[in-house]
Amino acid sequence: MPSLVEALEKKYGWHIPATGADRHHCTDTSIAIFVPKRPPRLSVPTLLVLNDCDIETAGDGDQLDDKCSDVEELDLAKNKLSKWAEVFGILQHMPQVRFVNLSFNRLTEQLDALNKHAAHNTCWSHLKNLVLNSTRVDWASVQTLLRLLPALEELHLSLNEYDHVNLNKRESEHGLGEWFVQRPRERKVSGVYHQVKKLHFSGNPVNSWSEICKLGYAFPNLESLVLNECPLNSLDLNMDTSERDYKHPESTESTESPHHYFRKLRFLNLNNTELSTWDEIDRLANFPALTSLRVQGWPLWEKCESTEHERRQLLVARLPLIETLNGGGRLGAVEREDAERAFIRYYMERPESDRPERYSELLAIHGKLDPLVNVDLRPEKRVKVTFTCGDVSEVRTVDVYRTVIDLKQKLERMAGIPSNKMRLFYVDQDIRDYQGPEEMKFPHKQLYSYNMRSGDEIIIDSKN
Incomplete structure (x- = not known):
C-alpha cells in the first residue's frame, strides 16, 4: 500500500545519507578533483507534484511534519486515494497549503462522523483552491468540505457525473420540485457559502438551468462559472413544468429570471452546450455583471447561415455589456459600433415579426440607416x-x-x-x-x- 512518504522518498531520495563525499582522482596527473555527493532534499518544495504515484495512504506523520510543513501547492491527481481519513492525514501536516488537486482519485466514500472529526483537526485556514474533478465525490461530502473551508475561493467539480445539484436540505427530503415552489426568502439550504467566487462544473450531465440556479443560490458571490460540455438545452426556467419556478400563491413576485442568482457573475463559459436559439443570447444579455462570455460549439451556429464574422457581429450587437467574447482581447468601441450598425441592416430587411427587441434599442441609438450599396465586382461575363x-x-x-x-x-x-x-x-x-x-x-x-x-x-x- 504505497504511502505519500514512500512517494517522497522515491522522488527526493531521503534514504540517501546526508553526509559523506566521493573523491574522484585523476590517475594521469597530480590534480585531485573532489565531487561531493548530492545530498537529499531536507524538505520538499513549496509546489509538490506527485501525480500518478499509486499513493493510497499518508504514511508516517512525523516525517510529513518534518518535510512538508512549508508546502503551499499540492498536486496528488491520478493516485489511489479513496479514504477521506487519509486525505486529512496528509493535509494536517501541511498547514500552509493554498492549493490542493485531488482529481481522478476515487473519493466516493461519504464523510462520516469519524472523518469529520479528523477534518476538524486539520488546519484549513489557508486553502483557497480545491480541485475534485472526476472524483465522484457526493454532494453531502461537498457540503461538509465547504463548511470546513472558510478561505475557499475556487472549487472544481467537473466530470463528476452530476445530473442534478443537491446543496439543499429540502430537496433531499421532498424531491426536486419542492425548492422551486418556495418563495426566495423562504428557501432553506444546508448552507450558503459566501467565500466561493469561482466554480468549474464542466462535463456534468446537467441539462436544466434550474439546477444551475441552485449553484448560484449556494454561492451568492460567484464571479466565474464554467459549464463547458454540460448539455444545457435552455436558460428559460419555464421550459420544463416539472422544474418551473412557480409563483407562490400569496406572492406578488413574477417568475424569476435566469440571472436571478447570478448578480455578481462576471465570467461565464457555455461552450459546447445544447443551446440552439438566439433567445438564449438575449437572456445572457440581462446578466447584470457579466462582462466575459464564451459561447462556442452551440447547435445554433451549425444552422446559422451567416459567416463567422457576421455571427460575431450579431453576438456583439445583442450583448451590450460584454467586453470579451470567446476569448481574445477586449471589444473596442469601433468594433461594437460596426457590429450594431450591421445588426440594424441585417434585420431591417426582414419582417418586423422577426426583429428582436434589441433592434429597436439600437435603432434609437444609431437611427435608421441606409442599406449598403451592393457593388458587383465580378467581371462582365x-x-x-x-x-x-x-x-x-x-x-x-x-x-x-x-x-x-x-x-x-x-x-x-x-x-x-x-x-x-x-x-x-x-x-x-x-x-x-x-x-x-x-x-x-x-x-x-x-x-x-x-x-x-x-x-x-x-x-x-x-x-x-
Whole structure:
C-alpha cells in the first residue's frame, strides 16, 4: 500500500545519507578533483507534484511534519486515494497549503462522523483552491468540505457525473420540485457559502438551468462559472413544468429570471452546450455583471447561415455589456459600433415579426440607416472583342470565363491555324498608344484575368 512518504522518498531520495563525499582522482596527473555527493532534499518544495504515484495512504506523520510543513501547492491527481481519513492525514501536516488537486482519485466514500472529526483537526485556514474533478465525490461530502473551508475561493467539480445539484436540505427530503415552489426568502439550504467566487462544473450531465440556479443560490458571490460540455438545452426556467419556478400563491413576485442568482457573475463559459436559439443570447444579455462570455460549439451556429464574422457581429450587437467574447482581447468601441450598425441592416430587411427587441434599442441609438450599396465586382461575363488575323478583322462575343486554350480552339476555323501553332496577342484599348500588345502565353489562364472589356482587340498570328 504505497504511502505519500514512500512517494517522497522515491522522488527526493531521503534514504540517501546526508553526509559523506566521493573523491574522484585523476590517475594521469597530480590534480585531485573532489565531487561531493548530492545530498537529499531536507524538505520538499513549496509546489509538490506527485501525480500518478499509486499513493493510497499518508504514511508516517512525523516525517510529513518534518518535510512538508512549508508546502503551499499540492498536486496528488491520478493516485489511489479513496479514504477521506487519509486525505486529512496528509493535509494536517501541511498547514500552509493554498492549493490542493485531488482529481481522478476515487473519493466516493461519504464523510462520516469519524472523518469529520479528523477534518476538524486539520488546519484549513489557508486553502483557497480545491480541485475534485472526476472524483465522484457526493454532494453531502461537498457540503461538509465547504463548511470546513472558510478561505475557499475556487472549487472544481467537473466530470463528476452530476445530473442534478443537491446543496439543499429540502430537496433531499421532498424531491426536486419542492425548492422551486418556495418563495426566495423562504428557501432553506444546508448552507450558503459566501467565500466561493469561482466554480468549474464542466462535463456534468446537467441539462436544466434550474439546477444551475441552485449553484448560484449556494454561492451568492460567484464571479466565474464554467459549464463547458454540460448539455444545457435552455436558460428559460419555464421550459420544463416539472422544474418551473412557480409563483407562490400569496406572492406578488413574477417568475424569476435566469440571472436571478447570478448578480455578481462576471465570467461565464457555455461552450459546447445544447443551446440552439438566439433567445438564449438575449437572456445572457440581462446578466447584470457579466462582462466575459464564451459561447462556442452551440447547435445554433451549425444552422446559422451567416459567416463567422457576421455571427460575431450579431453576438456583439445583442450583448451590450460584454467586453470579451470567446476569448481574445477586449471589444473596442469601433468594433461594437460596426457590429450594431450591421445588426440594424441585417434585420431591417426582414419582417418586423422577426426583429428582436434589441433592434429597436439600437435603432434609437444609431437611427435608421441606409442599406449598403451592393457593388458587383465580378467581371462582365460576355464582351465584344475585335479579332484581327492578317488583313481580316471580325468582332465576336467572348465568354471571359473561358481559358486561352479554349479561345484558340474556337478561332481555328477563322484563322486557318491549328491551336497548337497559334499565337494570340491582347491589345487593351486604353493603353494601345503607349504599350504594345501582350502575348497570351498561358493556355489555362482565364480571359477575365486580362481585364478584358468590350472594344479591346486580340491579334491572331502563327508560330511559324
